[in-house]
Amino acid sequence: MDINARIAARLGALRRQRVLSLEALAQRCEVIRSMISLIERGESSPTAVVLEKLACGLGLPLNALFEVTLTDSAPLVRREDQPQWQDPQSGYLRRNLTPDNAYFPVQMIEVTFPAGASVAYETGQRDPGIHQQIWLLAGSIQIRVGEQAYSLQQGDRLGFDLDSTTAFHNPHPEPARYLVLLSSKGHLP
Numbered sequence: 254m255d256i257n258a259r260i261a262a263r264l265g266a267l268r269r270q271r272v273l274s275l276e277a278l279a280q281r282c283e284v285i286r287s288m289i290s291l292i293e294r295g296e297s298s299p300t301a302v303v304l305e306k307l308a309c310g311l312g313l314p315l316n317a318l319f320e321v322t323l324t325d326s327a328p329l330v331r332r333e334d335q336p337q338w339q340d341p342q343s344g345y346l347r348r349n350l351t352p353d354n355a356y357f358p359v360q361m362i363e364v365t366f367p368a369g370a371s372v373a374y375e376t377g378q379r380d381p382g383i384h385q386q387i388w389l390l391a392g393s394i395q396i397r398v399g400e401q402a403y404s405l406q407q408g409d410r411l412g413f414d415l416d417s418t419t420a421f422h423n424p425h426p427e428p429a430r431y432l433v434l435l436s437s438k439g440h441l442p
Contacts, residue, residue: 255295256319256336256337256338257295257297257298258295259319259336260292260295260299260304260318260319260338261292261293261294261295263317263318263319264289264292264293264307264318265293267311267313267317267318268289268293268311271311271312273311275289275290275293278307278310278311281310281311282306282307282309282310282311283306283310284303284306284307284310288303289307292307298341299341300340300341300342300343301315301340301342301343301345301372301374302342302372302373302374302375304318305374314383314415314435315374316349316360316362316435319336319338319347319349319362330350330351335348335349335350336348336349337349340372342372343366343367343370343371343372344367344370345364345365345366345367345370345372345421346364346365347362347363347364348362348363348364349361349362350362350363358436358437359434359435359436360433360434360435360436361432361433361434361435362432362433362435363430363431363432363433364430364431364432364433365428365429365430366392366394366421366423366428366429366430366431367423367428368423368425368426368427368428369423369424370421370422370423371420371421371422371423372420372421373418373419373420373421374418374419374420375418382437383414383415383435383436383437384412384413384414384415384435384436384437385412385413385414385415385433385434385435386410386411386412386433386434386436387405387410387411387412387431387432387433388408388409388410388431388432388434389405389406389407389408389409389410389429389430389431390407390430390431390432391407391427391428391429391430392407392423392425392427392428392429392430393405393406393407393423393425393429394421394422394423394425394429394431395421395422395423395424396411396419396420396421396422397418397419397420397422398411398413398417398418398419399417399418399419405429405431415435
C-alpha cells in the first residue's frame with residue numbers, strides 16, 4: 254500500500270475511533286476541514302507540519318499516523334516492508350523501523366534530512382507522555398526544543414520530552430541522517 258494511502262486510512266480510522274467529525278478535528282488542530290478530507294481520501298500529500306497538527310488534534314504523537322500493524326510477530330522486518338514517507342515541503346525522508354505492535358514499547362524511525370531543509374513543529378499541545386531520543390548517524394543538524402537550541406554533530410545524542418515546540422534545521426551542504434527513538438514515559442529505554 255502506498256504511504257499516502259496508508260496515512261489516509263490510519264487518519265480516518267483514528268478520527269472515527271475518537272468519534273470526531275471532520276469539523277471537530279479541524280477545530281481541534283487548526284487544519285481546514287477540506288484539507289483533512291483530502292488527506293483521508295488520499296488525494297493530498299500532507300506536510301510534516303500538517304501531520305503534526307492532526308496528530309496533536311487526535312491526542313497522539315506524530316508517529317501514530319505512520320504506524321503499521323503486522324498480523325504476526327515475526328522478528329525480521331525487511332527494508333521494503335518498512336514504510337517510508339517524504340515531507341513534500343522540506344524533502345525530509347522518514348522510514349519507520351518498528352511496526353506498531355504490543356511487543357515493541359519503543360518506536361524507531363530513521364530520518365534523512367536534506368541540506369538546507371527546515372521543519373518547525375509549532376503545535377502547542379505536545380504529548381508530555383512521550384520521550385524522544387535523537388542519535389545523529391551522519392552529518393550535522395540544529396535542533397530547537399522550546400527555547401533551547403542544540404547543534405548536533407555525527408555521533409551526538411539528544412533526548413527530550415515531547416512537551417514543547419521543536420524545530421529542525423540543516424544549514425550544512427550535506428544531508429543529515431539520524432535515528433529517532435520514541436517511548437512512553439512508562440517505557441523509557
